[in-house]
Amino acid sequence: MMIIRPIVEKDLNALKRMAENAGVGFTSLPANLDLLKARIADAEAAFSSSPESEENQSYLFVLEETSTGEIAGVCGIESALGLQTPWYNYHLGTLVHASPTLGVYEKSHTLTLSNDHTGCSELCTLFLDKDFRHSKNGSLLSKCRFMFMANAPERFNERVIAEMRGVSDEEGNSPFWDGLGSHFFAMPFAKADYLSGLGNKAFIAELMPKLPIYINLLNNDARAVIGKVHDNTLPALRMLEGEGFENLGYVDIFDGGPTIEANIRHIRAISNSKTLAVEIGDASPDDEAYPCLVSNLGIKNYRCTLINASISKAQSAGAIKLDQASADALKVAAGESVRIVALSARQAA
CATH class of the missing domain: 3.40.630.30 (Gcn5-related N-acetyltransferase (GNAT))
Structure with a gap:
């Protein structure tokens, strides 16, 4: 893993x-x-x-x-x-040099520190x-x-x-x-x-x-x-x-x-992320599952990995099911919360 x-x-x-x-x-x-x-x-x-x-x-x-x-x-x-x-x-910018008298109008692109x-x-x-x-x-x-x-x-x-x-x-x-x-x-x-x-x-x-x-x-x-x-x-x-x-x-x-x-x-990935309670058990096959980022909510003991899940189904169930190996890797126990989001927008669409 x-x-x-x-x-x-x-x-x-x-x-x-x-x-x-x-x-x-x-x-x-x-x-x-x-x-x-x-x-x-x-x-x-x-x-x-x-x-x-x-x-x-x-x-x-x-x-x-x-x-x-x-x-x-x-x-x-x-x-x-x-x-x-x-x-x-x-910073990329633009300077304009113009002289109506001479009929000159020139734009110059610039780099400014x-x-x-x-x-x-x-x-x-x-x-x-x-x-x-x-x-x-x-x-x-x-x-x-x-x-x-x-x-x-x-x-x-x-x-x-x-x-x-x-x-x-x-x-x-x-x-x-x-x-x-x-x-x-x-x-x-x-x-x-x-x-x-x-x-x-x-x-x-x-x-x-x-x-x-x-x-x-x-x-x-x-x-x-x-x-x-x-x-x-x-x-x-x-x-x-x-x-x-x-x-x-x-x-x-x-x-x-x-x-x-x-x-x-x-x-x-920040605005769409959800927090869900953890349920430990073997996840049954799900044709609607897609790759998701899942992390614990820690700072010093922060952990994050990828799992296959259907977030909408997990929300309906009120929990996300993790196998014991994933829960151990994320340092979470049953009843604790994790953060989850689809790995990309198109996968959750």
């Missing part, structure tokens, strides 16, 4: 392996042992924190194969960006090992965060964003960085990206031009990838769009990848 749980200290080696496999462009998971140790410590502190805390809390979850103990993936949530150091991205997402919550650090990219594991890993947020909405901002990985090649070259950032920093994209993951993103951004950058002054390769995602990131983008996220014109300062966002109350 695949189960989502909070990361703990013993997961360090698995996290290091995933960081090494993630490659260039995965800013939030650099292959630096000290930083990874700190991220785990921060996550353990976050799961134990008070919901009234006004500081950013960094939640980190792992996907575990329970029969082997193998860690297959990782994902995270930042509760409030930019409270300690500024949070930067570019922005701190608009300060205080927002962020979905981050999503990585799934290639051997586990099947059986809806990617959907579980990504959407488990919504179940956690539904359990404790007071811990998060009403505005939730996700930075999507931009275009770069296997050698770690970014057309956007080569066309813009490299003119201000004498370093390749891979190094700038690594330094960003170490916490130096604000320092680099502060040396970028503060005035709007005219996109038509960039080379063709850089212009072509603005707002585009890495091929490996496209499924994650489509998944979040299906949950209600949209692109409002923000892109990353390094690789030009899009930042998408949604109001926490409008995210499908």
Whole structure:
């Protein structure tokens, strides 16, 4: 069984392996042992924190194969960006140059350095090992965060964003960085990206031009990838769009990848989720069943997995039936409550 749980200290080696496999462009998971140790410590502190805390809390979850103990993936949530150091991205805008006398009217698209997402919550650090990219594991890993947020909405901002990985090649070259950032920093994209993951993103951004950058002054390769995602990131983008996220014109300062966002109350998996009592027993075959996310209601002992169920039938019965193995994995007993939602909107339609 695949189960989502909070990361703990013993997961360090698995996290290091995933960081090494993630490659260039995965800013939030650099292959630096000290930083990874700190991220785990921060996550353990976050799961134990008070919901009234006004500081950013960094939640980190792992996907575990329970029969082997193998860690297959990782994902995270930042509760409030930019409270300690500024949070930067570019906002796509338009400037109009007009002269009625000369009969000139020209629109120019621009990139302007922005701190608009300060205080927002962020979905981050999503990585799934290639051997586990099947059986809806990617959907579980990504959407488990919504179940956690539904359990404790007071811990998060009403505005939730996700930075999507931009275009770069296997050698770690970014057309956007080569066309813009490299003119201000004498370093390749891979190094700038690594330094960003170490916490130096604000320092680099502060040396970028503060005035709007005219996109038509960039080379063709850089212009072509603005707002585009890495091929490996496209499924994650489509998944979040299906949950209600949209692109409002923000892109990353390094690789030009899009930042998408949604109001926490409008995210499908949060707004449509239900809480139902648990009944332990063997579920009878049901032709109307479909994949559902189901989680306990905990924070420090949070667990989430996938089951096949019909939510409407469960609501009519007043309970959701779980087999003993699923109940044990979710750390719930008969009579306790779990949160449940269809894995995707079309499956419950």
